[in-house]
Amino acid sequence: MDTAEIRRRFVAHFERAGHTPVPSASLLLDDPNLLFVNAGMVPFKPYFLGQETPPYDRATSVQKCVRTPDIEDVGKTTRHGTFFEMCGNFSFGDYFKEGAIELAWDLVTKPLADGGWGLEEGRLYPSVYQDDPEAVELWKKVTGLPDDRIIRLGKSENYWSMGVPGPGGPCSEILYDRGPAYGADGDFGAEDRYLEIWNLVFMQDELSAVRSKEDFDIAGSLPKRNIDTGMGLERVAFLLQDKANMYEIDVMFPVIEKAMALTGKTYGANPEDDVRFRVVADHVRSSMMLIGDGVTPGNEARGYVLRRLLRRAVRSMRLLGYGDPALPELMPISRDKMSETYTDLQHDWERISRVAYAEEETFRKTLQAGTQIFDLAATDVKKAGATRLSGEKAFALHDTYGFPIDLTLEMASEAGLSVDEDGFRSLMAEQRQRAKDDARSKRGQHADTGVYRGILDAHGPTEWLAYETLQTESRPLALLQGGAVVPVLGNGEVGELVLDRTPFYAESGGQAADAGVIEFDGGRLEVLDVQRPIKGLVVHQVRVVDGEFAPGSELQAQVDPEWRTGARQAHSGTHVVHAALREVLGPSALQSGSYNRPGYLRLDFGWTTGLSPEQVADIELVSNNALRADLPVGWQYMTLPEAKDWGAVALFGETYDDSKVRVVEIGGPWSRELCGGTHVDHSSQIGTIVVTGESSVGSGNRRIEAFTGVEGFRYLARERDVVGQLTSLLKTQPDDLVGRVGDLVERLRSAEKEIEKARLSQLLAGGGQLAAGATVVGGVHVVAHRVDGAGGGDVRTLAMDVRSKLPAGAPGVVVVIGAADGKVSVVAATTESARTLGLSANDLVRAVGPFVGGKGGGKDDVAQGGGTDASRIDEALAAVHAAVAATTQSSPGQA
Known part of the structure; x- marks a missing residue:
């Protein structure tokens, strides 16, 4: 069956x-x-x-x-x-x-x-x-x-x-x-x-x-x-x-069969390979289902889980002997089996496959670089007679090369090594704390909702009139502070107020809550926020700005009309930008999140590459053409299956009522989305849409930001003022401004190059003098020199120049330490004859490190490092002479 x-x-x-x-x-x-x-x-x-x-x-x-x-x-x-x-x-x-x-x-x-x-x-x-x-x-x-x-x-x-x-x-x-x-x-x-x-x-x-x-x-x-x-x-x-087992059932085993064909290996022949085949079958399917529901690869939370699954699948195929891109071969097999039940996989395949294949390509590059670094690190550990990879090296693999710790652990185990996980975790503490802080800041955590449930059971649901009116006469049902019912709020105090009816929009669907006031006999409340802690109940966070508030007589709840107008423009503008985005990029460019408040919108969407300036301009043009066309905006209620059949777009991760959903359309089929927000009646009422930015918000996710309405006009006015000031300052016309600024930038770059040449010449001019003034320690010519104001590149250039000017064939050591912008840079270089005496640039940099509050390393001929403490540079230079003396005294032929 x-x-x-x-x-x-x-x-x-x-x-x-x-x-x-x-x-x-x-x-x-x-x-x-x-x-x-x-x-x-x-x-x-x-x-x-x-x-x-x-x-x-x-x-x-x-x-x-x-x-x-x-x-x-x-x-x-x-x-x-x-x-x-x-x-x-x-x-x-x-x-x-x-x-x-x-x-x-x-x-x-x-x-x-x-x-x-x-x-x-x-x-x-x-x-x-x-x-x-x-x-x-x-x-x-x-x-x-x-x-x-x-x-x-x-x-x-x-x-x-x-x-x-x-x-x-x-x-x-x-x-x-x-x-x-x-x-x-x-x-x-x-x-x-x-x-x-x-x-x-x-x-x-x-x-x-x-x-x-x-x-x-x-x-x-x-x-x-x-x-x-x-x-x-x-x-x-x-x-x-x-x-x-479960990996051999009809919806999973075809992936294993394809993997066998690609790798030339047989399932059932080798226990280790069998585990890899099963990992491939499970992770390919799991990744596909996660992407289908809107997850994109990233370095935190859900995105990290998806990235880990995709990368484990790809690496398992490589361990089975297949080095070419694997997901384009395997994932369509899983799609064909699972789409018999989940038809959206077929409809959304362009987006799903694009996200998955882009992540594999990124990981292939990561594997190439990271594996080489890991192999070198593992070799060093074994050479030293150890069996443990340091937490610092594991962290560097993660932080610099994008190598996840689980992959490092797997590869270390395969190489017969362990990993200092505690050290790695300690270095990751800051990132973990940020993640915890982010989780705490999320709204809607399972706080004790009993008090809200009691209010709902006693009085029934809030009569919510945000679609019909901006003001209502309302009766207070409960006043809360700190999660408990209170009898009164004093002037300036903040609490939560539940009304029997309200015109205020509660934050949801990316739209910010309404602002406004609630007036009572003898005073006034400012509405700071509006939320729905449980279904059916609207709760207003309020601050007493006049008088003392005790629930009693009827109140007058009033939404700020300017706020609501701006909110409607921004929310409808979000739908317009989303439709324009799909028109310019294609139907797979789907919204994955949004936020809008009066005059401003941002829209996140699944896409693996940055948009070109031309694409951004096209999205803005299509959006404003829709405003000029004065498209009608309407909404109606229907079942979720009816909405999907009608072509309505649902937001990933959102939950919708089982019986009826609200579909907002702009210009008929041009834009149809499930949405509970407030909207304009015609697209022209949005005023204008000015795209101000397009950026990355994580792997596979992009963000567009824009101003709408009056804020859009204000933004353009500020841009106009800047252009006016520049044209006046540069004494040119607006049409010539870009060329004029380009010329100035090019001249500035040329001047900077000439200055850099002069500075470098001046720096190197002293190289011969430094070489000539070398101190002889145990028969070795030693230059230990301090250069204030020099960064890492300059320090290295000077050290190499001085080494080249030391007496030919003579043992020589050069250590240059620079200090600039609170950072210390160290470079050591040795001649061949110095190395035969046992002198190593790597050892010299390590000897200097403790004095400058840093560390470093490299090879015997050249090494470099850095630090943060410039106060002991002179002691560090003295340590160079001491290190050379100690080495030459113990070196054969120098006693």
Whole structure:
């Protein structure tokens, strides 16, 4: 039975049992605790946490998932994949344990001819939480199995929680016995023998004080008991397809077959190669699915995971003996298998393939440079009789050559070396701290939303009127400060205000929240921000600017009309620029993020190369032509499938209502996007769009910034003023300004070159004098010289010049130290005859390093280094003489 049929039978089974089929959510959800969706229940978390009311009592889904902790296990076990599909059925206060057991057992054991999976009952073992006798009795009742076929396990295996206070409960797993070839009889810890295919979570407890997975307090019972199940599609597929592991199923093995054809190696012939083949199959598919959902390669968070997957796949192919670009050969195979279910892979293939292939090309260059550096470093370690690569070298590989630490660890292991990971991690501390700070700054973290839920339950959802009006008479429902209800806010204090109705736009979809005021009898509040902490509730952050505010009589909520006008212009302008971008670059140039506030917009989009000035000018021209055409702007509501059929563009990672979405169109099919923002009525009302910049915001991501409306005109006016001042200053006409400035720049460059020549001549003029004044130490001519105001290039030039002017054939050493802009530069050079005495430029630079607060190195003939402490340069120069003296005294023939 192929994977598509297994999936179809799962959904059909639960649909017949009254479950609403829910399409897979994107792998990217707005959850600060997760990089990716890692389980089928994740899209339903707001329902389980009580943050939102579910629109159905029963649901079923086949959810795309990615689990990053499993990357290291990929290919080494039968069941670990980075990307996988989790089939699940969910009950929100409807059926509970008995219903979940009946539904699962029925599908698993039902004959193939009746729409089931036909697994042999004699191979199935249910497991239960050891303190859940009710589940034991229900399994015996539903299945007729004897007591000894039901396995009791502890908390670590059969109790589920999210790791935070909230819902939890015991669970039951269905285990499939694969036979004695995979482990001992009755050893239920042998996961290859007793393979878990389905986990049924009985969500019944309210957990508090969660200290670990196995250490928590149960505060009581949930008001509604829920069911959350998860079944690994790939696991069931390799059982029903009689394969040894998940990598050999119908949607993955064709990639291995292609890899065999490319490399000339045979899967199954060598265990090491088999792991590499499996890594290729998994990582090619996982990378493709991540790019399909909007991830682009980068050095942090999601982008880093994708980059790591792509690079591991490419390197595995190289280790299998294939050195040419591999992804163009492999990824289309995976696309053809997965697009049978996920049709967007075909429609969006141009963008997906462009991102993947560009990353492989970048990595091929990185591999070429980084591998050479690693090999040299590994050779040095072995020559020194050591077995450990320093953290500094690992960090240099990462920081300078883009070599990820996991690749360094893999290559070191293959070379029989270890890596000072602690040293590397210490050097990376600053980057990690920045990432943590960024994560903390994210909005929407799972704070305690109980107070908001209580307000919503007591008063119902906020009547949101941002589309209809700019002012309303409103009644205060709650006043909060620091997450708690307060009776009053004094003058100047800031708090949160919930109204029964509001005209204020709450920040979402890239559009900044409205500004304005809320007036009350005897005073006024300034609206600082507007958010939706939970679905249905609008919360205003306010500051008392006049009087003292205590919730009481009705209020007057007023949006600043100038602010709203500017916001509408900017948001509609974002849609116009997006449409223009796709017209100029092609339909694969899709928005990956945006932000707009009155008068300003920025739009991020997936693209692997910088735009030319001509392309930027074309985007601006197409945008302003759309404004001049006075295109009508309209919106309507429809289902998500209808919107997609209509050609509407959805933003990567955004979640949309299951029943209706809002589609905004500008000029009919020219621009159709899912959007909840505020917009102008005709494109001409945007006023103008002035593109001010195009830049990179990470690998595979570009950003366009622009001003709109009055801000656009102000920007052009400032540009005009600058042009006017320059034409007056240079006494030329605007049309001749570029040529005039170009001439001046060229003359300036010529003058700088002449000055540089003169300066260099002056510097070198003293070289002969320095060589002639060399001090003889132990028969060696030594020049140790200080040059203030000289940088690294000048110091090296002078040192080499002085060495060339030392007496021919005589042993000679030159060390020049320069200091400029707070930095110290050191260059040492030796003659051939000096080297025969054991004098090394590399040793001399290392001897100087501690005095100038730095380090360096090189070869015996020339070496260089640097530092930050110029106060001890004279001591460093004295150390040169001492080092030469010590070497010559111990050198044969010099005693």
